[in-house]
Structure formats: C-alpha cells, structure tokens
Amino acid sequence: MNTHVISLVSIGAHPTSGRPRRAEQDARAVELGLQMAGDKLQVLHAGNIAEPTLRSYLGMGLAQLHVLEQPAGADALPVLSEYLRDAGAQVVLTGSQAETGEGSGMLPFLLAEHLGWPLIVGLAQVESIDSGVAHVLQALPRGQRRRLKVRLPFLATVDNAAPKPRQSAYGPAQRGELAAHEVEVEEDELFTGAVLQPAKPRPKRLKVIKAKSGADRMKAATAKASGGGGQVLKGVSPEAGAEAILKLLVEEGVVR
Amino acid sequence: MSDIIRRDPRAEWIARNRLHPLHAAMQPAQHSWMGPNGVIRKNVHGVGFIGPNGIKRIDRSGAQQGGAAKRTATVDVQLPLHQVAAPAFYINVVPDMVGGRLSSHDRDLLGLARQLAGSDGAVLAVVFGEHKENAFATAGVDRLLVLEGHAFDGYSPEQRVQGLRAVDNQFNPRHWLLPDSRSGGGELGRRFAASLKERPATRVWQIKGEQCIGRAGAGQQDLARPLPRLILAAAECADPVSETRHEVLPVELSTALARRLPRIEDLGAVAVDPAAIPMAEAEFIFSGGNGVKDWALFHQTAAALGATEGASRVAVDDGFMARDRQVGASGTWVTARVYVAVGISGAIQHLQGIGACDKVVAINLDPGCDMIKRADLSVIGDSAAILQALIAAVEAYRHGAKRDAA
Numbered sequence: 001m002n003t004h005v006i007s008l009v010s011i012g013a014h015p016t017s018g019r020p021r022r023a024e025q026d027a028r029a030v031e032l033g034l035q036m037a038g039d040k041l042q043v044l045h046a047g048n049i050a051e052p053t054l055r056s057y058l059g060m061g062l063a064q065l066h067v068l069e070q071p072a073g074a075d076a077l078p079v080l081s082e083y084l085r086d087a088g089a090q091v092v093l094t095g096s097q098a099e100t101g102e103g104s105g106m107l108p109f110l111l112a113e114h115l116g117w118p119l120i121v122g123l124a125q126v127e128s129i130d131s132g133v134a135h136v137l138q139a140l141p142r143g144q145r146r147r148l149k150v151r152l153p154f155l156a157t158v159d160n161a162a163p164k165p166r167q168s169a170y171g172p173a174q175r176g177e178l179a180a181h182e183v184e185v186e187e188d189e190l191f192t193g194a195v196l197q198p199a200k201p202r203p204k205r206l207k208v209i210k211a212k213s214g215a216d217r218m219k220a221a222t223a224k225a226s227g228g229g230g231q232v233l234k235g236v237s238p239e240a241g242a243e244a245i246l247k248l249l250v251e252e253g254v255v256r
Numbered sequence: 257m258s259d260i261i262r263r264d265p266r267a268e269w270i271a272r273n274r275l276h277p278l279h280a281a282m283q284p285a286q287h288s289w290m291g292p293n294g295v296i297r298k299n300v301h302g303v304g305f306i307g308p309n310g311i312k313r314i315d316r317s318g319a320q321q322g323g324a325a326k327r328t329a330t331v332d333v334q335l336p337l338h339q340v341a342a343p344a345f346y347i348n349v350v351p352d353m354v355g356g357r358l359s360s361h362d363r364d365l366l367g368l369a370r371q372l373a374g375s376d377g378a379v380l381a382v383v384f385g386e387h388k389e390n391a392f393a394t395a396g397v398d399r400l401l402v403l404e405g406h407a408f409d410g411y412s413p414e415q416r417v418q419g420l421r422a423v424d425n426q427f428n429p430r431h432w433l434l435p436d437s438r439s440g441g442g443e444l445g446r447r448f449a450a451s452l453k454e455r456p457a458t459r460v461w462q463i464k465g466e467q468c469i470g471r472a473g474a475g476q477q478d479l480a481r482p483l484p485r486l487i488l489a490a491a492e493c494a495d496p497v498s499e500t501r502h503e504v505l506p507v508e509l510s511t512a513l514a515r516r517l518p519r520i521e522d523l524g525a526v527a528v529d530p531a532a533i534p535m536a537e538a539e540f541i542f543s544g545g546n547g548v549k550d551w552a553l554f555h556q557t558a559a560a561l562g563a564t565e566g567a568s569r570v571a572v573d574d575g576f577m578a579r580d581r582q583v584g585a586s587g588t589w590v591t592a593r594v595y596v597a598v599g600i601s602g603a604i605q606h607l608q609g610i611g612a613c614d615k616v617v618a619i620n621l622d623p624g625c626d627m628i629k630r631a632d633l634s635v636i637g638d639s640a641a642i643l644q645a646l647i648a649a650v651e652a653y654r655h656g657a658k659r660d661a662a
Contacts, residue, residue, distance in 0.1 A: 015474055099474035104458040105442070109450040118414075118519040121443045137526060138411075141438045143533035146411060147523040194481035196472060202461055205492050210499075230616075234623055234636040241635035242645035245596070245617055246653060248633050251388075252355060252615055254540040254594045255561055255650060256525065 003129055003152075006042045006089040007033040008080065009065075011053050012099035022056040025095030027165035029158045030060055033093050034166075036126055042066065044083065046076040049180050058176030059168030065176060068183045075188040077107060081114040083181070089153060091134070096122070096157040102194075105157075112155045120148060123156040125163075268306060338500040340398050343378035346429040349397075350420065351381060352441045355593055355614070356388035361435045361491045363395050368463065368494035369433050370396040377430065380507065382423055384408040384416055392504045396497030399507045407515055411522040417447050418516050422509055424452065436460070436488035445488045456486035461493050530564040535581065538564035541592040541613075543583055545606075546570040547599020547620060550640050554598065557643045560650050566590065568600045584609035599639045602627030619643075 007030045012023030033041040043057060046068040058065055068079045084092060097105035112119035124139040127147070134154065138146045139161030211217040233241050249255040271282035287299040304314035347369045351362035358366070369379045378398040385408045392400055401423060407415045424432070434445035436459050449456040460470040463483060471490065472479040535541065542558040543566035544551070558565045567577035569584060583590055585605035595613040600606060602618075602625055610616065610630075618631035619639050628634040635642055 013474055013476065015476070018476055101473060102458075102479060103471075103473040104446075104456070106446055106449065106456070106458070109446040113450040119447070120520065121413075122438075135523070142537045142539040143528060144539070145526040145528055147526050148411070149521040149523055151519060194479050196477050196479055199471060199476055199478045200469075202492070205495075230628070230630075230632045230634060232623065232628060232634045232636065236635070236637070238637055238641035238645040239649070241619070241637055241642050242649045244633060245619075245635060245642075245646060246649045248615065248617060249540075249561070249594060249596075250653065252594050254563070255653070 002040070003037055003091055004040065004089050005033045005037040005091045005093065006044055006084065006087060008092065008094040009043055009045050009057050010095070010098050011047065011051055020051065020053040022053060022168065023095055023099050025158055025160070027057070027060070028162040029093040029095055030057060031163050031165040032123070032158055034061065035163065036091065039063070044068070046070050046080055048072065049178055054178060055173040055176065056168040059170060059173030060166055061172055062176055064179055066179050066181060068181050070183065070185055073188060075186045077110050077114070078186050079183040081111055084111065084115060091153065092155045093123070094155070094157050096159045108155055108157045115155070118150050118154045120150060120154060120156040122159050122161060124161040263306065271305060335394065335499060335501040338502050340378040343398070344376035346380045346427045347373045347377055347431050347433065348380045348382060348423065348427065348429040349433045350441065350444065351383065352435050352437055352439050353383055353387055353389070354439050356386060358389050358391065358395055361437055363496035364491060364493055365433050365435050365489055366396040367496040368489055370497050371494055372431055372463070380427060380429065382420065384419065393501050394497065396500070396502050397504050398502050400504050401507050401509070403509070405513070407513070411520070412518060413444060413447055414518055414520065415516055416444055417451050419513055420448050421451060422511060422513055426510055432486045434488050436490050442488060445486065449486050452486070454486050455484060456488050457481060457484050458488045460487050460489045527562070530562055533564050535564060535566060535583070535588045535590055538590065538592055540564065540594045541566045541583070541590055542596045542598070543567060543600060544571050544577070544598045545600030547639055551576050553640060553643050557647055560647045563596070568606055597627050597631070598643065600627050601625040602630060
C-alpha cells in the first residue's frame with residue numbers, strides 16, 4: 001500500500017514509577033502505521049527534541065522522527081494542525097489520550113475539527129484502502145468490532161485494541177535521526193486556572209442501606225440477590241419456551 | 257414482607273379500645289355478600305376477633321370490637337415528587353443508554369446533574385432514538401427530550417453532534433454532562449466540545465462548589481480547575497438520585513434537524529469469535545451447569561446464539577468445561593448484559609458472580625431453585641429439548657430476517 005500515513009507521538013509516563021517512556025497507545029499508532037505504510041511512515045512529535053525517550057520510537061525501525069520544537073506547556077494544537085494541513089497525509093494516527101499533562105484526549109477531536117477531516121475513534125484495523133475510500137474496523141467495548149467506511153483523508157485514534165507495538169531496539173534507536181522544525185510557540189491557557197496535583201485515591205463507594213425498620217435492615221444484610229418477580233414459564237412446550245427466550249434475546253439485541 | 261400471619265398485639269389493643277383515635281380504622285371489614293338465591297351470606301370465620309389471651313372472641317352485642325383483619329404490607333413506597341414548574345436554568349445530560357436503558361454510570365451522572373440543578377434548575381435528559389427505560393422518574397429526570405429519526409440509528413456521531421447543537425441553541429443549558437465512558441459518551445462529548453469550541457473537564461470525579469477535580473494524564477495526577485460548561489464525568493462521580501421522584505415531562509425541539517450527509521458510514525457490526533472475548537467483559541454469556549447432560553448440544557447452542565460460554569463450578573469440576581470458564585466467586589465475576597443459565601440451580605457463590613448482569617434467563621427442571629428467583633425469565637423443563645428448540649428457533653429467525661432483507 002502506498003498510503004501516506006503520519007503517526008503522532010508523545011512522551012508517556014510509566015504508570016508506577018512515573019518515569020518517561022514511549023506512550024503505550026502512541027506506540028500502537030506507530031505500529032499500525034508501520035503495518036500500513038512500511039518505511040514511508042512519517043512520525044511526528046511536538047515538544048522538546050532533547051528528550052531521550054523520543055529515541056525509543058526510532059528503535060521501532062524508523063529512520064527519521066520529525067519534531068516540532070516547543071517548550072513544555074505550549075499548545076500543540078495550532079502547530080500540529082498547520083503542519084498537517086501542508087503535509088499531504090491521507091491517514092493520521094494518534095493515541096487516544098496523553099499519559100502526561102492534562103490527558104483530556106481532546107487533541108484528535110480538535111485537530112479533526114480544525115482540518116475538517118472525519119475522525120475514527122478506536123481504530124483496530126484497516127481492512128482496505130482503494131480509490132480514496134477506506135474500510136476500517138472500529139473497536140467497541142466488550143471486544144466487539146464495527147466496520148466503517150470513510151473517505152480519505154481521515155484522522156484516527158487507536159486504543160488498546162490496536163496491534164501490540166513491536167519492541168524498541170537500542171541500535172536503530174541510536175542511529176535514527178531527529179529532524180527538528182522551527183515553529184511559532186503558543187502558550188496553553190489551561191494552567192492559568194487549573195492546578196495539577198498528585199492523584200488522590202478515590203473513596204470506595206459504600207453500600208448504603210436506607211431501611212426504616214430493623215426487619216428491613218436485617219433483610220438487606222442477609223437476603224440473597226433476587227430479580228424479584230421474574231416471569232416463570234411452567235408446563236409449556238419446549239418450543240414455546242425457546243420462543244420466549246429468543247424473543248428476550250432479540251429484544252436485548254444480543255442475537256442478530 | 258413475608259406472608260406469615262403474625263399477631264400485632266398493639267393493633268388488637270387499639271381495636272378493642274373504643275376511645276383510641278385509631279379505633280375505627282382497625283375494625284375488620286364485615287364479609288357479607290348476596291348469594292345466588294338472594295340470601296345474604298356471611299363468612300362465619302371472619303366474625304369476631306382475637307382477644308388478649310389469643311382466644312377468639314365474638315361480640316354479639318352489635319359493637320364489633322376486635323381487629324383480626326390481616327394487614328397487607330405496602331412495599332412500594334411513593335417517593336415525594338420533585339417538581340420544577342418554570343426552570344430557571346437547565347442542566348443537560350446525555351446518557352449512554354447502553355441497550356436502551358440507563359446504566360449505573362448514567363444514574364450517577366443524573367445524580368450529579370441533580371446536585372448541580374438544585375431546587376430551581378431542571379435536569380434535561382437528551383436521548384437518541386428508541387429507548388426501553390421506564391425509570392427516568394426515579395433516576396432524577398425532570399425533562400426528557402427524545403431525538404428520534406433514522407439519522408440517529410447505528411453509529412452516527414456527526415448527526416448526534418448536530419442534534420446536540422440544536423438542543424444547545426434552544427435550551428442554552430448552564431452545564432452539559434456526559435459520561436466519560438467507552439460506550440459512546442466519551443467520544444460524543446469530545447466531538448461536541450470540539451464543535452462548540454469549549455474546553456471540557458474530562459474524567460471528572462468530584463465537583464465541589466465552583467471547582468471540579470478530574471483525573472489527568474495516565475491517572476497519576478488530578479487536575480483541579482474551575483467548573484466549565486461541558487463536563488465529562490467518570491463513573492461514580494456522585495450518588496444516584498434515590499429519595500425523590502421526578503416529572504419526566506417530554507419536551508421537543510422547536511426546529512427540525514438538518515440532515516447531514518455522514519462522512520463516516522456504518523457498515524454494521526462484525527462477527528467476532530465469542531470464545532476470544534474475555535469472559536469478564538463478554539456481553540452475552542451462555543452458561544451451563546450440573547443440569548446439562550448433552551454437552552455437545554450445549555456447545556452447538558452457544559455457537560448458534562453467538563454467545564460466550566460459561567460454566568458453574570460443578571461443570572468445571574466434572575471436567576466438562578475449562579477452569580477459566582468458571583463463573584462465580586472463585587471464577588470470574590462477569591458483567592454480561594444477558595446471562596443464560598442452563599441447568600444451574602444458583603449457589604450463592606454463582607449468584608454473586610452474576611450480580612452485575614442485567615437480564616438473567618434460566619432454564620431448569622426445578623421451579624424452586626434460587627436461580628429462578630434471580631432470573632427475569634425462567635423456563636421450567638428439560639434442558640436438552642429446550643436447547644434443541646432454541647437452535648431451531650434461532651435458525652428460523654435468521655432465515656426469516658434474510659428473507660425479509662431480500
């Protein structure tokens with residue numbers, strides 16, 4: 001396939017130690033891009049070029065990584081949308097949310113809005129791209145998949161349903177080239193009113209029993225779970241029973 | 257309440273005491289009716305009352321005194337109705353409605369909206385397409401706006417954003433609340449925010465006054481910020497409404513919605529291998545227990561239905577199913593929307609494992625077992641015959657659907 005694919009990457013943080021690492025979902029975006037475009041994949045980062053973790057993306061077998069140079073706390077949206085408008089990409093892949101900073105997951109949505117491109121959320125697999133139309137599989141909760149048809153160019157976010165990223169190798173990581181681009185820096189106005197603080201563990205929700213009498217409290221503490229007043233079909237033929245079950249399954253939309 | 261007849265000594269005492277203010281209310285109804293020949297019949301056993309020593313007394317003086325009438329327990333308590341006649345402002349909520357019903361996340365969100373609305377504001381729920389929910393009133397919905405139309409069928413995020421923008425123009429709500437979930441709310445909320453050019457607060461788990469706190473980054477940090485107009489709230493962000501009943505007045509959009517040509521076309525769900533879905537998150541589980549004798553037929557039925565297979569502990573111990581398929585306290589706690597239990601009587605450990613399931617269907621020989629008390633639909637009968645009929649019914653249904661489509 002000779003599709004022009006750009007993957008956007010960011011610096012992640014290890015969930016336990018908090019040390020910088022390649023971001024999990026961004027690595028998946030790179031992997032998917034490599035599967036789609038091979039060597040022609042372009043990888044783009046907006047941020048600090050001196051960050052050593054960037055090389056772990058190069059270690060996935062990339063020759064070059066483009067960096068739009070920005071200090072920390074700058075707004076990545078205008079520089080990225082400007083770059084992408086002129087880059088002539090057909091598919092842009094991103095992770096679904098950043099692992100550091102605000103991590104609101106808004107960037108792909110805002111980019112799509114700025115560029116006027118359609119956005120696919122939770123891309124799992126690209127089935128085919130011909131004559132400007134792509135058939136893709138979208139990952140849904142509970143392991144389900146949905147097939148979508150979308151016109152190029154489009155933006156897509158990947159989540160954990162996308163293919164697992166390949167390992168990052170040390171040699172290619174050191175040999176790869178970081179290509180810097182000078183861009184205008186715009187400050188992000190979020191942190192004028194907002195404060196980042198260490199995450200507080202959320203209190204576990206207690207099971208509150210609003211019983212008026214002692215008997216009700218006793219019952220709530222000891223009673224078995226019961227649906228209460230389900231329909232019971234007794235003495236019906238197996239066919240009638242099966243019909244009733246099928247009716248419920250079809251109503252719930254689990255039998256298609 | 258149990259059906260056991262109990263003496264209530266206090267009620268009996270009131271019934272005997274003609275000076276008590278509740279005396280009249282405690283008098284048993286006289287059972288007499290007109291017989292077929294025009295003769296008045298009386299229930300002789302209903303006459304009289306139980307005296308203080310537990311002995312039946314009949315007072316023939318005409319002034320009936322006892323109170324032996326069985327009190328029927330009124331279990332369904334009417335919660336007080338919360339009315340908002342002329343809302344000062346609106347708090348709009350867009351619930352996920354997974355499977356056409358409010359999820360627990362949606363209820364938490366409505367609870368949060370209720371907090372934000374206070375006594376003057378109204379909670380307006382915006383629902384797309386058909387729904388099966390009938391408990392909007394107790395979930396805290398003051399106004400309900402159902403956006404109907406084929407444009408909202410299937411996966412139609414762009415059309416839905418269009419709909420929400422129309423709602424925004426008409427009602428100009430103080431806040432928009434959406435669930436930050438993977439089943440639609442998170443995506444719709446972000447699309448809507450991008451289209452409104454508003455910066456939403458995401459993964460919000462606490463709102464205190466004018467400040468809200470949400471998770472940031474990969475969950476190691478919290479972001480505290482002033483409350484924005486658009487809020488994407490995490491699960492358990494607030495307690496659901498439990499003490500009031502609400503009006504659920506239907507409202508409508510004053511303008512017709514423009515139909516927008518979708519740029520993303522939905523080609524429908526793709527069949528996935530049900531065995532590859534982890535059991536804890538499977539949507540539809542078909543589970544077998546001790547009552548299943550023909551396991552080949554069981555597997556065949558699961559394949560025909562397209563369901564993930566599960567098993568009770570007995571079936572696993574007997575070697576009919578793999579250990580990783582066990583549902584219950586020592587196996588997997590499942591969250592399926594629909595759970596079909598074949599020949600499972602419902603040990604408490606198993607019932608704990610399916611506590612989060614929405615609809616439970618039981619097929620069993622024993623009408624008195626605990627699984628049937630839990631189930632929403634139970635069929636009493638031989639599992640083999642019912643499974644065979646079920647396979648036939650599913651195939652007929654699929655054929656019928658194909659013929660209709662052709």
